[in-house]
Amino acid sequence: MPAVTVEHIIKTYGKKKEVLALNDLSFDVAPGELFGIIGPDGAGKTSLFRILTTLLLADSGKATVDGFDVVQSYKEIRKRVGYMPGRFSLYTDLSVEENLNFFATIFNTSIKENYDLVKEIYVQIEPFKDRKAGKLSGGMKQKLALCCALIHRPSVLFLDEPTTGVDAVSRKEFWEMLKGLRQQGITILVSTPYMDEARLCDRVALIQNGAILSINTPAGVVDEFSYPLWAVQSPAMLPLLNELKALPFVKDAYPFGAYHHVVLNNAAAENQLHQWVQQFAVTNVQAKKITADIEDCFIALMKN
Amino acid sequence: MRTIRFLLQKEFRQIFRDPAIIRLILIMPVIQLMVLPWAADYEVKNIKLAVVNQDHSEYARQLVNKITASGYFNLAAYSGSYNEALHQIEEDKADVVLQIPAGFEKNLVKENEATLFMSLNAINGVKASLGGAYLGSIIQDYNRLVRTEWIQMPRFSPETQIAITSSNWFNPLMNYKYFMVPGILVILLTMVGANLTAINIVKEKEIGTIEQINVTPVRKFHFILGKLIPFWLLGFVVLTIGLTIARLFYGIVPVGSFFTIYVFSAVYLLAVLGLGLLVSTYSSNQQQAMLLSFFLMMIFILLGGLYTSIDSMPEWAQWITRFNPVSYFIEVMRMVVLKGSSLADIRIHLLIMLGFAVFFNGWAVLSYRKRT
Structure with missing residues (x-):
């Protein structure tokens, strides 16, 4: 039995239902899976999470969490999911320990009972347990929020953009923690706008404008990318990009870090590009063949 | 629970x-x-009174005394001309002007009646109407006093009088x-x-x-x-x-x-x-x-x-x-x-x-x- 099933979920906003947030979304998440939902801001990630955590009603479609229907058996779901909203939403005027204690007690459990689950994370914030939650740093807040979402030993954990606005080190630490939790058998759904985090998931769903572009393992997503990809660099990057875009054998070109990534129409075009680069050898244009990243796949899917 | x-x-x-x-x-x-x-507090107190006394008689003096002794009025100005008193109102130094015309005592004694002139600053409506009412009742009271003084006290009062007084229940004061x-x-x-x-x-x-x-x-x-x-x-x-x-x-x-x-x-x-x-x-x-x-x-x-x-x-x-x-x-x-x-x-x-x-x-x- 899948931990989460989503079948043809549609959600619109506005009086005339003019804003389509989720457009006929369907997917399954296997138990114990670390499932990433990757998409830009406004893709519908938060709406999806709010529907699955029984906070929002979908216009149509069915969804289950841990085998329970999100509409009929919402009470059961609330007992067994953990939800960490994108915005820090714990009591800022209560201390770290009081927050954790409060969320443990309203789930009819205690910190002691599930301490083993949160231990690794909690020890990092334990030195500040008497500090008010509002006075913690951003990374600490995320850790506390994760502890509070975990303290009742949920079977499914929903993390809505947990790493947005968190520094690179804390982000890395956070993903380490998620890996640890997966080993405890907790199904984790995590949404993020960062493509580099997709690699750390078991499977990812790339979504945009409320529709799924692709669901696959991170390696599978990359494999789906069937065009040759090159990275091109020169001292004059902007004119180079315009020239690359104008070439007939180039499917797409976009800036990517220190390089421009160039997607070619077919394998034959590789030679053409090579020749083109040779012509500009004086102006120091360099080109090399690379393998596609998730971000390249996403850009390709978005533009199709 | x-x-x-x-x-x-x-x-x-x-x-x-x-x-x-x-x-x-x-x-x-x-x-x-x-x-x-x-x-x-709704009780209007400290009404500023300007008196224009053009009579300077004993009766006029008694009247002014009675008004100021009531506790509701403060004598703010005492002058001889109405215009001067009106000026006091304009400067907000007075709320009420009471004019006692010349010959007030003479008329009262001779003709058994006399006129007084009262003008009120109605910018503060409550103060004006209550002040006017207070002043009116004090003058009436004074009138009665004067008349009882004049009546030769007979052994039995020929006129029966009904006086109406009120008392407040629950909050007598x-x-x-x-x-x-x-x-x-x-x-x-x-x-x-x-x-x-x-x-x-x-x-x-x-x-x-x-x-x-x-x-x-x-x-x-x-x-x-x-x-x-x-x-x-x-x-x-x-x-x-x-x-x-x-x-x-x-x-x-x-x-x-x-x-x-x-x-x-x-x-x-x-x-x-x-x-x-x-x-x-x-x-x-x-x-x-x-x-x-x-x-x-x-x-x-x-x-x-x-x-x-x-x-x-x-x-x-x-x-x-x-x-x-x-x-x-x-x-x-x-x-x-x-x-x-x-x-x-x-x-x-x-x-x-x-x-x-x-x-x-x-x-x-x-x-x-x-x-x-």
Whole structure:
């Protein structure tokens, strides 16, 4: 039995239902899976999470969490999911320990009972347990929020953009923690706008404008990318990009870090590009063949 | 039950941790009760009187003496010309001008009647009409005095006279503080009950904590009780502080029993807490909740019979007051404090208030949703 099933979920906003947030979304998440939902801001990630955590009603479609229907058996779901909203939403005027204690007690459990689950994370914030939650740093807040979402030993954990606005080190630490939790058998759904985090998931769903572009393992997503990809660099990057875009054998070109990534129409075009680069050898244009990243796949899917 | 205990624990922790709320709850009633009753006084005193005395007779002097001795008038100016006195009014140094024309005493003695001229500054309407009335009655009194002096006292009075005097029941000295203090106390309770509750719940909405609570198995009913009980108890604290101040500063000891007041307050607080809850379900941020409560508060106070008597309002406004919980409580407070009404006397009020409580809370509970 899948931990989460989503079948043809549609959600619109506005009086005339003019804003389509989720457009006929369907997917399954296997138990114990670390499932990433990757998409830009406004893709519908938060709406999806709010529907699955029984906070929002979908216009149509069915969804289950841990085998329970999100509409009929919402009470059961609330007992067994953990939800960490994108915005820090714990009591800022209560201390770290009081927050954790409060969320443990309203789930009819205690910190002691599930301490083993949160231990690794909690020890990092334990030195500040008497500090008010509002006075913690951003990374600490995320850790506390994760502890509070975990303290009742949920079977499914929903993390809505947990790493947005968190520094690179804390982000890395956070993903380490998620890996640890997966080993405890907790199904984790995590949404993020960062493509580099997709690699750390078991499977990812790339979504945009409320529709799924692709669901696959991170390696599978990359494999789906069937065009040759090159990275091109020169001292004059902007004119180079315009020239690359104008070439007939180039499917797409976009800036990517220190390089421009160039997607070619077919394998034959590789030679053409090579020749083109040779012509500009004086102006120091360099080109090399690379393998596609998730971000390249996403850009390709978005533009199709 | 266990859940409620933890919700209450959390709620009290937050309340006691917020020094602003504690200060508000303790200091607000003290200041309001110590300042407002002294200011909110309808008796018009210290009317500034300018006398234009063009007669300079014994009778004129007696009249002025009598007026200034009444305690209502302060002699602000004494001049010989009306224009000069009018100038005093223009400069706001006088409210009333009394002109005693030349020949006042002569006419009174010779022709048995004389005229006086009175002009009032009507920019402050209440002061003008009350001042005019006071002055008129003092002059009438003076008139009677003069005439009794003239009548040769016969052994038996040939004229039978009926004099009408009035005495005020329950507040014989018409001490306005007795009237205002219980009313202000009601307003205080309403503010603690309705505003604090509304803002407290909306704050959870605003900072997003309600979202985190909504995904837990905490039941709607528990959550709402967890919010209502602390403010219900705080209401009693404010009431007790208020009654203590009324006793210490104004010597107001309710003629009726404290028990009656507390029983009615218990039901009343339930009603206003329900109102606060209702405001919070329809507001999405603290500003909205604040403005909405402020709007309701204005109506409640001005149509509650605190400052103006409900009986003198137009018919349609009286109908509005019937839907105003504050008006019932103000009436009950005055009934119990001044008249000594018992629970049996206020049973209709109590029933109506119970109705308000059920209505507001029921509506609020029905419209509060854990999901959207």
